[in-house]
Amino acid sequence: MNHLATNFYEAASVILFGIGFMNLLLQNNLIKKFIGLNIMDTAVYLFLAAKGYIFGRVAPILTNGVVDADYYINPVPAGLVLTGIVVSVSVTAFSLALVQRLYKHYGTLNMDEIMKLSREEEGE
Amino acid sequence: MALSEKKSFWQKLKAWIDGEEILINADKYISTREKPELPHFAKHFSTENVRSNKKLYRLMSVFVSLVFIGIMLITVTHLPTFGEASNPSNNEVAERYLEQGIEETGAINFVAGMILDYRAFDTFGESNVLFLAVICVVMLLKRDSKNISAAEDQENAEDDVFDMEDLKLILKKGSKTIAPLVILYGIYVVLNGHLSPGGGFSGGSIIGAGLILYSAANGQKKMQTFFTFRTFTLISVACLLTYCGCKSYSFFTGANHVGYEIPKGVPGAILSSGFILPLNICVGLIVACTMYGFYALFTKGEI
Numbered sequence: 001m002n003h004l005a006t007n008f009y010e011a012a013s014v015i016l017f018g019i020g021f022m023n024l025l026l027q028n029n030l031i032k033k034f035i036g037l038n039i040m041d042t043a044v045y046l047f048l049a050a051k052g053y054i055f056g057r058v059a060p061i062l063t064n065g066v067v068d069a070d071y072y073i074n075p076v077p078a079g080l081v082l083t084g085i086v087v088s089v090s091v092t093a094f095s096l097a098l099v100q101r102l103y104k105h106y107g108t109l110n111m112d113e114i115m116k117l118s119r120e121e122e123g124e
Numbered sequence: 125m126a127l128s129e130k131k132s133f134w135q136k137l138k139a140w141i142d143g144e145e146i147l148i149n150a151d152k153y154i155s156t157r158e159k160p161e162l163p164h165f166a167k168h169f170s171t172e173n174v175r176s177n178k179k180l181y182r183l184m185s186v187f188v189s190l191v192f193i194g195i196m197l198i199t200v201t202h203l204p205t206f207g208e209a210s211n212p213s214n215n216e217v218a219e220r221y222l223e224q225g226i227e228e229t230g231a232i233n234f235v236a237g238m239i240l241d242y243r244a245f246d247t248f249g250e251s252n253v254l255f256l257a258v259i260c261v262v263m264l265l266k267r268d269s270k271n272i273s274a275a276e277d278q279e280n281a282e283d284d285v286f287d288m289e290d291l292k293l294i295l296k297k298g299s300k301t302i303a304p305l306v307i308l309y310g311i312y313v314v315l316n317g318h319l320s321p322g323g324g325f326s327g328g329s330i331i332g333a334g335l336i337l338y339s340a341a342n343g344q345k346k347m348q349t350f351f352t353f354r355t356f357t358l359i360s361v362a363c364l365l366t367y368c369g370c371k372s373y374s375f376f377t378g379a380n381h382v383g384y385e386i387p388k389g390v391p392g393a394i395l396s397s398g399f400i401l402p403l404n405i406c407v408g409l410i411v412a413c414t415m416y417g418f419y420a421l422f423t424k425g426e427i
Binding site: 001003004006007008009010011014015017018019021022024026048050052053054055057059060061062067068069070071072074075076077079080081082085086087089090091093094096097098100101104 | 174185188190194196197201203205206209218219222223226233234235250254256257258260261265273313320321325355392422425
């Protein structure tokens with residue numbers, strides 16, 4: 001339990017991930033579902049950023065001319081977060097475009113209604 | 125029979141790309157076509173069942189999420205302590221990037237040196253993902269003869285009238301002063317990507333925000349005087365090809381020890397660090413075009 005308090009960034013990111021997952025499962029509105037997905041993405045970025053941090057060190061940009069690995073935090077998670085953000089933006093844009101097409105066709109964003117209407121359409 | 129067999133390869137290919145069925149023996153096919161039999165579960169699956177199980181579903185999803193959070197929290201207690209220098213993630217890879225990054229890449233921003241030199245192909249993939257996403261959105265949302273409705277047409281016409289008149293005075297006057305500053309700041313962030321925090325992705329987003337502000341204030345018509353779909357494709361493809369060419373060159377010469385090295389310059393100067401500056405500019409232009417493209421396609425359905 002004590003360890004959970006020291007690792008509170010990781011704990012917070014895990015809880016945030018769970019909230020996003022719950023949102024994904026519980027929401028009926030498609031746009032709110034994608035908001036849940038984005039909350040999950042954010043939790044992953046928080047986790048990665050927390051993994052790279054080291055107490056008492058500075059950001060990985062040359063400061064005071066010191067070239068020493070013991071002076072800077074880990075730069076690798078920063079690059080990974082960058083990749084994650086780009087992919088999440090692309091996926092969100094693509095899924096929102098699909099949602100817009102669904103809305104144009106069915107006139108609703110409710111998942112259940114869309115399923116019902118599409119089943120009726122297939123039945124005809 | 126004879127007629128259908130005559131379909132050439134190109135016609136078949138065209139039909140396949142358009143998603144049509146290739147009609148070999150067309151008349152026979154039509155006469156025997158029946159409705160496909162629904163699988164067993166689909167026949168007995170009705171929305172009424174879903175409605176009655178709604179409560180159970182909600183309870184179960186909350187339960188599953190809570191169990192999930194619990195398991196992950198137990199995992200977190202076994203993770204190495206936060207912020208310790210001796211953690212396994214701070215290994216020799218990060219050490220190498222930090223100690224020899226300046227010498228090998230010439231960039232004093234270690235992250236820029238990492239993503240645009242050591243791991244440049246990763247960033248190339250990211251730019252391609254962005255370009256692909258915008259192409260997919262174009263395919264889904266671009267307004268053409270098949271994807272148009274009278275109501276939307278009228279809405280767009282009304283929007284154009286609003287844009288022409290001086291109705292959005294505060295927005296127009298404000299954007300006239302703010303948009304150039306925003307774009308200028310974006311250009312600064314892109315050009316200083318190897319010297320300070322920022323780089324292609326963040327600077328490109330800022331430039332995109334400036335373009336969106338200008339477009340929101342002055343309307344699509346005014347925007348199209350200098351930024352059309354053609355410009356968008358040209359800039360994106362040219363930047364991707366430049367990126368690909370630069371990186372292929374440095375990987376080829378580097379791997380074969382040919383020795384045509386790009387001069388690294390003095391670390392800290394604006395013209396330094398080899399290919400990182402042009403690569404940052406390419407990425408920034410792609411991101412700016414993509415951001416504005418998303419906005420234009422989602423609001424008006426055309427760039």
